[in-house]
Structure formats: C-alpha cells, structure tokens
Amino acid sequence: MYPRIKASALKSSPILAAVLLAACGGGGGDSSSEGPTSAKANSSADLPPGAYYTVINYDSGGSDEAVTFLSSSGKFVTAVDSPDITIGTLKFGSDNSITGTGTDVFYTTSWETSSGSVSGSIQAKGNATLTATAPGYESTVTLEREDDYSDRGVTLAEVSDTYSMTASGSTTTITIAADGSLTGSDTSGCVYNGQLTIPDTDYNVFEVSFKASNCGGSDGELRNGQYSGLGAYDPEKDEVQFLGSDGEVAAAFLGTRT
Known part of the structure; x- marks a missing residue:
C-alpha cells in the first residue's frame, strides 16, 4: 500500500494472473515483519478473509x-x-x-x-x-x-503436492506435505524449508513461513533469510500462489502442480 513501483493488475480470475509475478529473490534478515496475531471480527459489516x-x-x-x-x-x-x-x-x-x-x-x-x-x-x-x-x-x-x-475454501489435502515455477531463467520447485510442511529448492542452489498453515478452511487463503538457505549466484546472500506471507490455491489453474517477505526483500511463488 506504500508502493514505489507502478504496474497494472487487472481484476480477473485467477486473481494473480495480471500481477507481474516473478522470482523476486530472498532477503538477508532472519526475522519476519509481523504485527499482532489476531484481528477482532466485526458484528455488523465484516471484512472476511x-x-x-x-x-x-x-x-x-x-x-x-x-x-x-x-x-x-x-x-x-x-x-x-x-x-x-x-x-x-x-x-x-x-x-x-x-x-x-x-x-x-x-x-x-x-x-x-x-x-x-x-x-x-x-x-x-x-x-x-x-x-x-x-x-x-x-x-x-x-x-x-x-x-x-475466496469462498471456495481450501484444505491441506487439496493443496498437498509438488508445484513448479520457472521465471528469469530459474526454476523453483516446492512440495507441500499433507501436514503442511513445505520443502523445495531452485536451480541456483536455494533450499527451502517451512510450513503452510490454513487458519480457516472455509476461506481460500493460507499463511506460509519458510527459510531460504544455501542460495548461490551473485545475490545468494541476499536471497538467504526467513520469510512469512500469505497465499491461495487456484483450482482452475492447479496453482499455488503466495507472496512474502523477510522484512527486507520480497518473494513471490506462482507454481503449477507437476
């Protein structure tokens, strides 16, 4: 909401189709930027997940x-x-x-x-x-x-599988297990380990946290770090989509089921 880079994103389905997602790299910090962990629901006009x-x-x-x-x-x-x-x-x-x-x-x-x-x-x-x-x-x-x-809901059983994304000459592969554990790697040498959590299966949104380590290339040190973010599952495209940050750099994954 405080953007410096301008890009058009069309209102469409899948929801992220027109957002210019790519492999953004990872960050150097080991702590994520988080605020309070709960929000009070409104009794009149709610803002659902x-x-x-x-x-x-x-x-x-x-x-x-x-x-x-x-x-x-x-x-x-x-x-x-x-x-x-x-x-x-x-x-x-x-x-x-x-x-x-x-x-x-x-x-x-x-x-x-x-x-x-x-x-x-x-x-x-x-x-x-x-x-x-x-x-x-x-x-x-x-x-x-x-x-x-948003209201189609999502479960761990539905999203558990392996997904792959190729962008900027690098391929990233992520596997989500039935218990929500997340593992993966990319062709630069990065190794990913983390967790996907679904706070409420009635809504198509999940929380994700993961650590990136062992990243190679000239920006490898920048890409190592601990990330947190949010995402969703698109059944029409068989895609898992999530966005996150370690508080210093941004990361995005738009992966198709393999």
Missing part, C-alpha cells in the same frame, strides 16, 4: 490496481508488482473501523523498505476504504472482495 481487488490512489496523482490477501488472523499482503509488496496486520473495531501497520518492500536499484500506518472503515461486507500513511507519503486504498474465489 480472502482475496481483494485493490485500487491505490496516490496523493501525488495517478493510481494502481493490485491484489490483497487477507487472513483470518488479520495479516495481509498487497502486491502491486513482484518486486513491490506490502505486508502487515489489520485490526477491526466494533464500529467497523480499521487500523493497522504495514511495511512496503520494493526494489529500484536496490532493495528498500518503507513502514507506515493504515486506517479506515468497512463500507459494506467485503468492501473497505483505507488511508495508508508513511513519512512523506499518503494514498487512498479501496478493497473489493473476490467472493467466488
């Missing part, structure tokens, strides 16, 4: 379309472009108010971050308007839930 079509209007002019994943824990990830995601946490008040924090992780000539706050309100079930503020920056963000995509 799932995928949200997102429009960002900048105070300096112009706008972008993006996608946001929201978990039942209150964690969210917004993606404008593969090297530009915002990860944070939202909390909901009984008066339909929304507050939260987030960190934008983006790449220009090097990886940078910008942290700020989020405030706003739920306008109707599945729709919200937010203001994202960071030092020297402000934007107005609208969220519109993709109900069909």
Whole structure:
C-alpha cells in the first residue's frame, strides 16, 4: 500500500494472473515483519478473509490496481508488482473501523523498505476504504472482495503436492506435505524449508513461513533469510500462489502442480 513501483493488475480470475509475478529473490534478515496475531471480527459489516481487488490512489496523482490477501488472523499482503509488496496486520473495531501497520518492500536499484500506518472503515461486507500513511507519503486504498474465489475454501489435502515455477531463467520447485510442511529448492542452489498453515478452511487463503538457505549466484546472500506471507490455491489453474517477505526483500511463488 506504500508502493514505489507502478504496474497494472487487472481484476480477473485467477486473481494473480495480471500481477507481474516473478522470482523476486530472498532477503538477508532472519526475522519476519509481523504485527499482532489476531484481528477482532466485526458484528455488523465484516471484512472476511480472502482475496481483494485493490485500487491505490496516490496523493501525488495517478493510481494502481493490485491484489490483497487477507487472513483470518488479520495479516495481509498487497502486491502491486513482484518486486513491490506490502505486508502487515489489520485490526477491526466494533464500529467497523480499521487500523493497522504495514511495511512496503520494493526494489529500484536496490532493495528498500518503507513502514507506515493504515486506517479506515468497512463500507459494506467485503468492501473497505483505507488511508495508508508513511513519512512523506499518503494514498487512498479501496478493497473489493473476490467472493467466488475466496469462498471456495481450501484444505491441506487439496493443496498437498509438488508445484513448479520457472521465471528469469530459474526454476523453483516446492512440495507441500499433507501436514503442511513445505520443502523445495531452485536451480541456483536455494533450499527451502517451512510450513503452510490454513487458519480457516472455509476461506481460500493460507499463511506460509519458510527459510531460504544455501542460495548461490551473485545475490545468494541476499536471497538467504526467513520469510512469512500469505497465499491461495487456484483450482482452475492447479496453482499455488503466495507472496512474502523477510522484512527486507520480497518473494513471490506462482507454481503449477507437476
């Protein structure tokens, strides 16, 4: 929600089809950027977990379309472009108010971050308007839930398998076991170990955490780190999709079942 790189993302299914996802590399830190671990549900107009079509209007002019994943824990990830995601946490008040924090992780000539706050309100079930503020920056963000995509639900039994993605000349393979454990590697030498968790199987959104180690190449040290993020399963494409960060760099995976 604090983007620096502009890219168009169309409202479509699969939800991530028009977001320019690629192998973003990994980060150097060993801690993830997380806020509070729970969000209070509203008693009137709720903002359910799932995928949200997102429009960002900048105070300096112009706008972008993006996608946001929201978990039942209150964690969210917004993606404008593969090297530009915002990860944070939202909390909901009984008066339909929304507050939260987030960190934008983006790449220009090097990886940078910008942290700020989020405030706003739920306008109707599945729709919200937010203001994202960071030092020297402000934007107005609208969220519109993709109900069909989000309400199909997801289970570990459904997603457990091996998935592969090839981007920027590198192939990444991830295996999700029946207990949610995540393992994988890529052709640069990176080894991935982590966990996929589904907070509520009624909604098509999951949380993921993993460690990247042993990464090779000139940027290998940058790609080693501990990541956390959110994702979803697209049954039409047989794809697992997730976005994450270690608080210093961004990572994205859009893998097809092998």
